[in-house]
Amino acid sequence: MTMVIRGVAALALTALLSTAAQAQTKWDMPTPYPAGNFHTKNIVTFTEDIDKATKGAVKITVHPAGSLIKHADIKRSVRQGTAPIGEMIISLASNESPIYGLDSVPFLATGYDAARKLYAAQKPYLEKLLDKEGLKLLFSVPWPPQGIYAKRDINSVADLKGLKFRTYNATIGRIAALAGAIPTQIEVPDLPTAFATGRVDVMITSASTGVDTKAEDYLTHYYDTQAWLPRNMVFVNKDAFAKLSAEQQKAVLDAAKVAEERGWKASEEEMSIKTSALKAAKIKVLPPSPELKAGLAKIGETITTEWEASAGADGKAILAAFRK
Numbered sequence: 001m002t003m004v005i006r007g008v009a010a011l012a013l014t015a016l017l018s019t020a021a022q023a024q025t026k027w028d029m030p031t032p033y034p035a036g037n038f039h040t041k042n043i044v045t046f047t048e049d050i051d052k053a054t055k056g057a058v059k060i061t062v063h064p065a066g067s068l069i070k071h072a073d074i075k076r077s078v079r080q081g082t083a084p085i086g087e088m089i090i091s092l093a094s095n096e097s098p099i100y101g102l103d104s105v106p107f108l109a110t111g112y113d114a115a116r117k118l119y120a121a122q123k124p125y126l127e128k129l130l131d132k133e134g135l136k137l138l139f140s141v142p143w144p145p146q147g148i149y150a151k152r153d154i155n156s157v158a159d160l161k162g163l164k165f166r167t168y169n170a171t172i173g174r175i176a177a178l179a180g181a182i183p184t185q186i187e188v189p190d191l192p193t194a195f196a197t198g199r200v201d202v203m204i205t206s207a208s209t210g211v212d213t214k215a216e217d218y219l220t221h222y223y224d225t226q227a228w229l230p231r232n233m234v235f236v237n238k239d240a241f242a243k244l245s246a247e248q249q250k251a252v253l254d255a256a257k258v259a260e261e262r263g264w265k266a267s268e269e270e271m272s273i274k275t276s277a278l279k280a281a282k283i284k285v286l287p288p289s290p291e292l293k294a295g296l297a298k299i300g301e302t303i304t305t306e307w308e309a310s311a312g313a314d315g316k317a318i319l320a321a322f323r324k
């Protein structure tokens, strides 16, 4: 009798375990940028890779352009588990910790090699910070370098004075303030309306976002200042991740590693493709004048000093590792 009961119990357990193994995990993934943007496309490929590697057991649905959750709420939602996984631009959280703002310090790292080095120096601190929030970093990819869009000549920082300056993080707010401009935080999906209705006059962003938002409809000049390469990150709720089987976790991490490499490569290609696209759309693509360059460099120095002061010992260690 005992043998029979044991046998039945064992069978029931086996059935239960195999159901658990076959159970499908379905994740909704909020992202802030348009479906056609290279970051979003890279993320969609990342989810397809996971789907394949887990034989359909982990399905992630990407909801681009802030359609499921607005950019400003994505981190909180993933922390709370409302969404298990998400994407954001890291520097959107720079008001929470200077570590989140490092890649948007102007003129600290202006090319892809320097940006890679900066990421390597920042990564352990970024991971630690996210871990404290119950989050796990999966991968991080830069935008192409940031340049200034305007509807008239901007030959010096003084020419920015009094203009309504679109920002996407607190550091750009600081740049605007130092230039005597008026900062206004606006997300990419809202940019065309903001320009059309005169809420903003100028912005600093990539060639990529200029093309995505049809900058030619309301702007005429692009100054290729190569001021910094802000990075997005894809991150997951640690509890949600822990619920995956060991093989599924490995599939996610492997796909993340591949996505990071693919994304960095795509970003670099994007820089030249989209700069050409701006020219084709009749935007004047110009190098910054020496005066504008010098003025922006000075703002960059001020912000670097302020960043160092606010980031304390960790900040010093990161910058030392970066400058080594």
Ligand code: PCA
Pocket (backbone or CB within 6 Å): 089, 143, 144, 168, 187, 188, 204, 205, 206, 207, 208, 209, 230
């Ligand atoms: N595009 C995004 C972030 C940086 C970029 O190049 C934006 O303008 O908000």
